[in-house]
Amino acid sequence: MTPFTERVIHIIRCIPEGKVMTYGQIARHAGSPRAARQVVRILHAMSKKHRLPWHRVINAKGEIAIMDDEGSHMQSFLLQAEGVQITDQRYISLEHYQYHMQEDA
């Protein structure tokens, strides 16, 4: 387990209920600003083993990124159960972001 992977896992575990973060935000907070795709790999590999709140991770457009219907429906179900507003079965409203875009400083 590499330090980068551990940081990513820690960050994801810290996302509070009812909030979401984007892949890019997580990558930045883990110290590798452009490694968003790496976050994808880590989530895929570690979500079960570490019992991560994988459903609180979305893409930069504010939508559920899962490809297959099974997974995306599960994600929207879990998010709505936490009070996250979802429109059109995929878009998360901005007030649920843990961090806002301009705070990248």
Added chain:
DNA sequence: ATTTTGACTATGT
């Protein structure tokens, strides 16, 4: 050592 692989992102049209 080199290539492939993504649940991505920024940018340009």
Added chain:
DNA sequence: AACATAGCCAAAA
């Protein structure tokens, strides 16, 4: 707003 393209980068093969 929707689509195409070109970067991106760590882990796996």
